[in-house]
Amino acid sequence: MSDDRVDQWLAFAREFLRALADRKRKQFDRRVSIGDLLTERDENAAAYGFGEGTTMYDNVLVLGTVKVGRNTWIGPGCILDGSGGDLQIGDWCSISAGVQIYTHHTVKRSISLGREPIEYAPTRIGDGVYIGPNSVIQMGVTIGNHAIIGSNSFVNGDIPPGAKAFGCPARCRAK
Amino acid sequence: MSDDRVDQWLAFAREFLRALADRKRKQFDRRVSIGDLLTERDENAAAYGFGEGTTMYDNVLVLGTVKVGRNTWIGPGCILDGSGGDLQIGDWCSISAGVQIYTHHTVKRSISLGREPIEYAPTRIGDGVYIGPNSVIQMGVTIGNHAIIGSNSFVNGDIPPGAKAFGCPARCRAK
Amino acid sequence: MSDDRVDQWLAFAREFLRALADRKRKQFDRRVSIGDLLTERDENAAAYGFGEGTTMYDNVLVLGTVKVGRNTWIGPGCILDGSGGDLQIGDWCSISAGVQIYTHHTVKRSISLGREPIEYAPTRIGDGVYIGPNSVIQMGVTIGNHAIIGSNSFVNGDIPPGAKAFGCPARCRAK
Numbered sequence: 034m035s036d037d038r039v040d041q042w043l044a045f046a047r048e049f050l051r052a053l054a055d056r057k058r059k060q061f062d063r064r065v066s067i068g069d070l071l072t073e074r075d076e077n078a079a080a081y082g083f084g085e086g087t088t089m090y091d092n093v094l095v096l097g098t099v100k101v102g103r104n105t106w107i108g109p110g111c112i113l114d115g116s117g118g119d120l121q122i123g124d125w126c127s128i129s130a131g132v133q134i135y136t137h138h139t140v141k142r143s144i145s146l147g148r149e150p151i152e153y154a155p156t157r158i159g160d161g162v163y164i165g166p167n168s169v170i171q172m173g174v175t176i177g178n179h180a181i182i183g184s185n186s187f188v189n190g191d192i193p194p195g196a197k198a199f200g201c202p203a204r205c206r207a208k
Numbered sequence: 209m210s211d212d213r214v215d216q217w218l219a220f221a222r223e224f225l226r227a228l229a230d231r232k233r234k235q236f237d238r239r240v241s242i243g244d245l246l247t248e249r250d251e252n253a254a255a256y257g258f259g260e261g262t263t264m265y266d267n268v269l270v271l272g273t274v275k276v277g278r279n280t281w282i283g284p285g286c287i288l289d290g291s292g293g294d295l296q297i298g299d300w301c302s303i304s305a306g307v308q309i310y311t312h313h314t315v316k317r318s319i320s321l322g323r324e325p326i327e328y329a330p331t332r333i334g335d336g337v338y339i340g341p342n343s344v345i346q347m348g349v350t351i352g353n354h355a356i357i358g359s360n361s362f363v364n365g366d367i368p369p370g371a372k373a374f375g376c377p378a379r380c381r382a383k
Numbered sequence: 384m385s386d387d388r389v390d391q392w393l394a395f396a397r398e399f400l401r402a403l404a405d406r407k408r409k410q411f412d413r414r415v416s417i418g419d420l421l422t423e424r425d426e427n428a429a430a431y432g433f434g435e436g437t438t439m440y441d442n443v444l445v446l447g448t449v450k451v452g453r454n455t456w457i458g459p460g461c462i463l464d465g466s467g468g469d470l471q472i473g474d475w476c477s478i479s480a481g482v483q484i485y486t487h488h489t490v491k492r493s494i495s496l497g498r499e500p501i502e503y504a505p506t507r508i509g510d511g512v513y514i515g516p517n518s519v520i521q522m523g524v525t526i527g528n529h530a531i532i533g534s535n536s537f538v539n540g541d542i543p544p545g546a547k548a549f550g551c552p553a554r555c556r557a558k
Contacts, residue, residue, distance in 0.1 A: 034224060066267035067242060163315045166308045166344045167342050185344055199377075201376070
C-alpha cells in the first residue's frame with residue numbers, strides 16, 4: 034500500500050472515529066475506545082445470550098460456554114473463561130473492570146515445559162455478587178449470593194453467601 | 209455481507225494496519241494496539257482539555273468530568289471516572305497502565321439486587337503522584353502531592369503528601 | 384463528515400465486524416475484541432521475531448527490544464517493556480492476561496516533577512515460568528526457570544528457579 038493511500042485512509046478513519054466519539058460523548062458523557070465506538074454494550078451481551086439488562090464492553094474476552102443472568106454489569110478488559118466446561122454468573126452482579134474469571138489454568142503445563150496438560154474446573158458466581166476491579170477468580174471456585182470481593186483480590190477458594198473477602202489469596206473478613 | 213467481500217475488506221484492513229504499525233515502530237520503537245495506531249496520545253489528552261504535555265493511550269475509559277494537569281502520563285487500560293461529580297489529577301503524575309480511579313461504586317447496588325442506589329464521592333490526586341500499575345483508587349480518596357502508590361494496591365483511604373503506600377488495602381510504609 | 388455518511392460507514396463497519404466475530408466464534412469458540420478480529424495471534428508474535436509456537440494477543444504493548452522464546456503464551460492486555468535495554472523471556476512461559484513486565488520506571492521522575500530522570504534496568508524471565516494474571520514485574524528482576532508467580536503479585540526482587548512466590552511485594556512460599 035502506498036504511503037499516500039495509507040495517509041488518505043488514516044485521515045478518513047480518524048475523522049470517522051472522531052465523529053463517533055462526539056456522539057458517544059454527547060449521549061453518555063464518556064470516552065470509550067474504538068471497539069466500543071463501533072458496538073453497543075447491550076448488544077454485545079445479547080449476542081452471547083446473556084440476560085436482559087446485562088451489558089458488556091467490547092474488549093471482553095469470552096472463551097467457551099459462559100452463562101450470565103440479568104442486570105449484570107461487565108466492565109472493560111474482563112475475561113470470562115468458560116473453556117473448562119462451564120462458567121455461570123448470576124443476576125445483578127458487578128464484574129468490575131479488569132476482572133478475570135477462569136475455568137482453566139496452565140501452571141503445571143508451563144512449569145513442565147508442556148509435558149503436563151492444561152487443568153480445568155467449572156466456576157460459579159451467584160446473584161448480587163460484587164467483584165472489585167482487577168480481581169482474579171481461579172478455576173473451580175464458587176462465590177455465594179450477595180458476596181463482596183475486594184479490588185485486586187485473588188480468589189482461590191469458595192466464598193460463602195453474604196461474605197466479604199479480599200486479599201491474595203482472598204480471605205473472609207468482618208464487614 | 210458475502211464471504212468474498214469480508215475477505216477483501218479483511219485483507220485491506222490488515223494491510224492498512226500493518227502499514228500503520230510499521231510507522232509507529234519506526235517512529236517510537238513500540239508496538240501499539242489498533243486504537244493507538246489510529247490516534248495520537250497527545251491529541252487524545254488534548255481532546256479532553258487535559259494540560260499541556262499530558263498524554264493518554266486510546267483505550268482509556270473516561271467517565272463524566274475529569275480534570276488533569278500538565279505533563280501527566282496516562283497509560284493503556286486506565287479508567288478515569290468522573291461520574292461522581294469530580295475527579296481531579298495534578299501535574300507530573302504517573303497514572304500507570306491498568307490504574308483505575310473512581311468517584312462511584314456499585315457495592316450496595318449489586319448486593320441489594322438493584323434496590324440500593326449507586327454511591328458517589330469526589331476524588332483528588334495531587335501533583336507529582338506516582339500510582340503503580342494495576343492499582344485501584346476508591347471513590348472519595350485524596351492522595352497528596354509527591355505520594356507513591358505501589359503496584360497492585362487498593363487505596364480506600366486518604367494518603368498524605370510525600371507518603372509511600374501499598375497493599376490491599378493500602379497502608380503507609382517507610383520509604 | 385456528514386451524519387449520513389457516518390451512519391453508512393458505521394453500519395458497514397458493524398456488519399463487517401459481526402461477520403469476523405462469527406468466524407472467530409466458529410473457529411475458536413471465543414469472543415475477541417476488534418484488534419484480534421483483524422489479526423492472528425501467531426502472526427502478532429512472529430512479527431516481533433518471537434519463537435515458534437509463541438502467540439500474542441493484539442492489544443499487547445511492546446516497547447523497545449524484547450526477546451521471547453518458543454511456545455510462550457502472551458495474554459491480552461499485557462505490557463512487555465524492553466525500553467530499558469533488554470527484556471528476555473524464555474520458552475513455555477505463561478504471561479497471563481494483564482501481566483506487565485518492565486525495564487524502566489518513573490517513580491523518581493514523577494515525585495520530582497520531572498527533575499529526576501527515568502530509571503532503567505534489564506529484566507529476565509526464564510523457561511517454564513508461570514506468571515499469574517495482572518501481576519507486575521519491576522525493572523531489574525530475574526525470575527528463574529520453572530518459577531510460579533501468583534496472580535495480582537508485584538515482583539520487585541529476584542525469584543530463584545523453581546520457587547513459588549506471591550503477594551505485594553512477592554515473597555517465596557512453600558508450594
